[in-house]
Amino acid sequence: MTDQKIYQASTTAPVNIAVVKYWGKRDPKLNLPTNSSVSVTLSQADLRTHTTAACSSTFGSEDSLLLNSSPQDVSGARTQACFRELRSLRSALEVSDSSLPKISSLPLRIVSENNFPTAAGLASSAAGFAALVRAIANLYELPASPTELSRIARQGSGSACRSLFGGYVAWQMGEKDDGSDSLAVQVAPASHWPSMRAAILVVSAEKKGVSSTSGMQITVATSKLFKRRAEVVVPESMKLMEKAILDKDFETFGEVTMRESNSFHATCLDTFPPIFYLNDVSRAAIRVVEDINEKAGKIVAAYTFDAGPNAVIYFEEENADKVAGVLKSALGGLDGWQVSEVKEQDHSELDARAVQVLKDGVSRVILTSVGEGPIKTEESLINASGEPVKK
Amino acid sequence: MTDQKIYQASTTAPVNIAVVKYWGKRDPKLNLPTNSSVSVTLSQADLRTHTTAACSSTFGSEDSLLLNSSPQDVSGARTQACFRELRSLRSALEVSDSSLPKISSLPLRIVSENNFPTAAGLASSAAGFAALVRAIANLYELPASPTELSRIARQGSGSACRSLFGGYVAWQMGEKDDGSDSLAVQVAPASHWPSMRAAILVVSAEKKGVSSTSGMQITVATSKLFKRRAEVVVPESMKLMEKAILDKDFETFGEVTMRESNSFHATCLDTFPPIFYLNDVSRAAIRVVEDINEKAGKIVAAYTFDAGPNAVIYFEEENADKVAGVLKSALGGLDGWQVSEVKEQDHSELDARAVQVLKDGVSRVILTSVGEGPIKTEESLINASGEPVKK
Numbered sequence: 001m002t003d004q005k006i007y008q009a010s011t012t013a014p015v016n017i018a019v020v021k022y023w024g025k026r027d028p029k030l031n032l033p034t035n036s037s038v039s040v041t042l043s044q045a046d047l048r049t050h051t052t053a054a055c056s057s058t059f060g061s062e063d064s065l066l067l068n069s070s071p072q073d074v075s076g077a078r079t080q081a082c083f084r085e086l087r088s089l090r091s092a093l094e095v096s097d098s099s100l101p102k103i104s105s106l107p108l109r110i111v112s113e114n115n116f117p118t119a120a121g122l123a124s125s126a127a128g129f130a131a132l133v134r135a136i137a138n139l140y141e142l143p144a145s146p147t148e149l150s151r152i153a154r155q156g157s158g159s160a161c162r163s164l165f166g167g168y169v170a171w172q173m174g175e176k177d178d179g180s181d182s183l184a185v186q187v188a189p190a191s192h193w194p195s196m197r198a199a200i201l202v203v204s205a206e207k208k209g210v211s212s213t214s215g216m217q218i219t220v221a222t223s224k225l226f227k228r229r230a231e232v233v234v235p236e237s238m239k240l241m242e243k244a245i246l247d248k249d250f251e252t253f254g255e256v257t258m259r260e261s262n263s264f265h266a267t268c269l270d271t272f273p274p275i276f277y278l279n280d281v282s283r284a285a286i287r288v289v290e291d292i293n294e295k296a297g298k299i300v301a302a303y304t305f306d307a308g309p310n311a312v313i314y315f316e317e318e319n320a321d322k323v324a325g326v327l328k329s330a331l332g333g334l335d336g337w338q339v340s341e342v343k344e345q346d347h348s349e350l351d352a353r354a355v356q357v358l359k360d361g362v363s364r365v366i367l368t369s370v371g372e373g374p375i376k377t378e379e380s381l382i383n384a385s386g387e388p389v390k391k
Numbered sequence: 392m393t394d395q396k397i398y399q400a401s402t403t404a405p406v407n408i409a410v411v412k413y414w415g416k417r418d419p420k421l422n423l424p425t426n427s428s429v430s431v432t433l434s435q436a437d438l439r440t441h442t443t444a445a446c447s448s449t450f451g452s453e454d455s456l457l458l459n460s461s462p463q464d465v466s467g468a469r470t471q472a473c474f475r476e477l478r479s480l481r482s483a484l485e486v487s488d489s490s491l492p493k494i495s496s497l498p499l500r501i502v503s504e505n506n507f508p509t510a511a512g513l514a515s516s517a518a519g520f521a522a523l524v525r526a527i528a529n530l531y532e533l534p535a536s537p538t539e540l541s542r543i544a545r546q547g548s549g550s551a552c553r554s555l556f557g558g559y560v561a562w563q564m565g566e567k568d569d570g571s572d573s574l575a576v577q578v579a580p581a582s583h584w585p586s587m588r589a590a591i592l593v594v595s596a597e598k599k600g601v602s603s604t605s606g607m608q609i610t611v612a613t614s615k616l617f618k619r620r621a622e623v624v625v626p627e628s629m630k631l632m633e634k635a636i637l638d639k640d641f642e643t644f645g646e647v648t649m650r651e652s653n654s655f656h657a658t659c660l661d662t663f664p665p666i667f668y669l670n671d672v673s674r675a676a677i678r679v680v681e682d683i684n685e686k687a688g689k690i691v692a693a694y695t696f697d698a699g700p701n702a703v704i705y706f707e708e709e710n711a712d713k714v715a716g717v718l719k720s721a722l723g724g725l726d727g728w729q730v731s732e733v734k735e736q737d738h739s740e741l742d743a744r745a746v747q748v749l750k751d752g753v754s755r756v757i758l759t760s761v762g763e764g765p766i767k768t769e770e771s772l773i774n775a776s777g778e779p780v781k782k
Contacts, residue, residue, distance in 0.1 A: 224619075224620075224623070224624045224627075224650075224654065225616045225619055225620060225624070225654065225657060225658075225661075228615070228616055228619040229615075229616060232615070233615045233616070236615075255663075258663070258664075259615075259663050262660050262661055262662075262663065262665045263615065263616065263661050265660055266616060266657040266658065266660040266661035267616075267657065269653050269656055269657040269660060270616075270653055270654050270657035271653075272646075272649070272650050272653065273649075273677075273681055274653045274677065276674050279671055279674070280670055280671045283667050283670070286664075286665065290664055
């Protein structure tokens with residue numbers, strides 16, 4: 001008689017925002033990067049993907065994935081690579097211990113929910129693939145460490161490998177052709193430097209620019225400045241950033257974060273045809289951060305931008321008034337402030353024109369902080385009959 | 392008895408717009424650049440500075456300069472360097488030929504008029520210093536060649552050295568510490584490739600950004616990508632551009648022009664703090680040029696931007712319909728089209744959003760072409776009594 005049991009496991013996984021930027025693959029199939037990178041994992045209270053992975057002989061013959069109630073194509077090479085690698089690890093366990101149920105060959109049913117709008121350009125693929133890999137690893141009861149799983153998640157989405165850890169995370173680019181040493185490691189846990197905060201200014205929808213997957217490869221192929229960044233600039237940034245995190249040195253952390261964002265976007269502009277992710281709203285956010293730092297007489301706030309116009313502004317809790325308090329008084333009408341305990345501060349130091357551009361162009365603010373890695377949960381998105389839970 | 396005669400001479404000088412960009416000085420005092428550059432001289436029918444230089448013992452004791460009826464400070468090191476060098480050449484002539492009037496020590500009175508708004512960010516300092524140097528050289532009847540005068544004009548404003556020639560002009564960076572080999576030479580006269588046209592989209596006034604003089608030195612000091620541009624990228628661009636001009640090869644001319652503009656602005660963005668000259672209107676101009684080229688199936692239009700948001704779009708006369716005709720129909724309501732014979736063309740290939748951004752953000756259009764170098768004129772801005780002519 002066939003085993004008709006429904007096996008399942010659930011996890012949540014965080015978003016991460018890089019402070020030393022990943023841009024460019026040396027092997028697009030394996031998602032092997034041209035340079036190492038570092039990110040801060042953000043709190044799942046504000047931004048997370050919740051994923052349940054289940055498998056059962058009753059699930060028909062095909063793997064499936066439901067994201068925010070929409071069926072997703074799982075036939076792509078990236079998703080297939082994750083499924084294949086995880087099944088292979090489970091299969092090896094089953095061979096070595098015949099008492100284990102033979103579930104590696106059963107069809108997978110994955111259900112995912114984000115607690116933030118997917119379209120907002122908030123690194124949802126990183127959280128998504130991290131949650132998918134972590135949930136299936138839980139389902140298969142794999143003994144693999146987060147670093148071992150990062151090798152798999154990387155093949156789904158490069159930056160997903162960093163979302164398998166909380167705190168401050170490095171993705172070491174590695175050297176091997178097979179990618180076996182291109183892995184994420186924790187630089188420091190969130191508890192090492194728990195006072196790190198982030199204010200995300202979500203810029204009102206603009207027509208989506210070049211996707212990061214295709215954009216970065218056009219940069220590698222055409223930018224004449226890119227190689228210098230990958231070979232010289234980033235290795236310097238990596239050293240400075242890892243030391244800044246270990247020393248909890250915000251001024252260095254902030255300067256390297258801002259320079260790294262600028263350097264990455266400079267190579268986008270040097271791409272042919274050029275790629276623009278920063279717009280006038282992004283420029284206004286940069287100006288406002290510069291004004292805040294000038295008033296403080298040192299770097300207390302640091303902007304960074306990924307492949308889109310949203311600004312992520314890092315600051316320490318002790319400077320919450322000087323950074324978030326000033327932003328709140330300048331942009332107080334926006335959605336997102338109500339959850340915070342930040343007290344509004346005088347913002348007369350901010351360029352009035354930049355404030356107006358932000359007021360017109362930012363749709364909401366998300367205040368968050370450094371957070372933990374994936375968290376196993378009993379809350380399931382798949383019920384006992386194997387059906388997605390209706391929300 | 393003292394000679395009370397008023398000596399005078401007049402010239403006009405053109406604007407030039409670089410296609411291989413000058414950005415960065417290796418010697419700020421002598422205006423010695425970190426890299427060579429190439430420009431196209433634009434027609435003086437549309438953009439020129441008209442300058443009369445006069446000297447007389449009746450002019451009191453001080454040199455003076457009137458630009459568009461406003462007295463200018465001539466005590467700055469740059470203007471003083473031009474006066475000193477030109478006086479020194481005249482003085483040498485006077486020593487070698489005692490029949491010449493001794494005018495090198497007389498006070499200079501310079502009167503200048505631009506036929507375009509100074510504030511529009513249209514390289515007015517290049518035309519201004521070229522006209523000043525050329526007018527005084529005429530006044531002093533110096534036998535110096537344009538290349539010899541370029542060494543002097545360079546000390547007033549770096550890019551002014553290129554405005555001493557018409558057509559296609561290279562500024563060779565030189566190697567010597569004293570700057571004696573940092574000179575402009577003509578790559579080809581306007582008559583070699585007379586079909587070159589330029590459409591300038593003047594972007595509505597925005598608060599002035601970082602001046603190019605200070606901006607470029609912050610780039611030299613802080614950008615980690617800049618050195619690569621100066622040492623590797625520009626030398627390649629120079630070779631390609633000079634050959635493209637000699638071959639009248641617009642596709643290469645256009646690609647190098649666009650890549651050079653992007654590379655220069657990329658190093659501005661990589662400056663810390665970052666320098667932005669391109670705004671959303673500039674980005675829309677880039678998008679529209681890309682759409683025009685895509686429709687044409689080849690590069691028929693090439694954008695370039697200096698230290699401000701104005702777009703200069705080069706094209707050849709044979710493609711006037713495909714470029715200016717399309718722009719005219721898209722942006723027909725703007726000031727500046729009336730002078731042109733361009734026929735409006737269908738512009739449905741252009742991104743509608745970009746067209747709207749241009750309509751909202753461009754204040755006027757200037758249609759012009761490659762043109763001649765400084766032209767001696769009898770039209771004087773100083774009357775027989777030595778007073779500025781009232782306009």
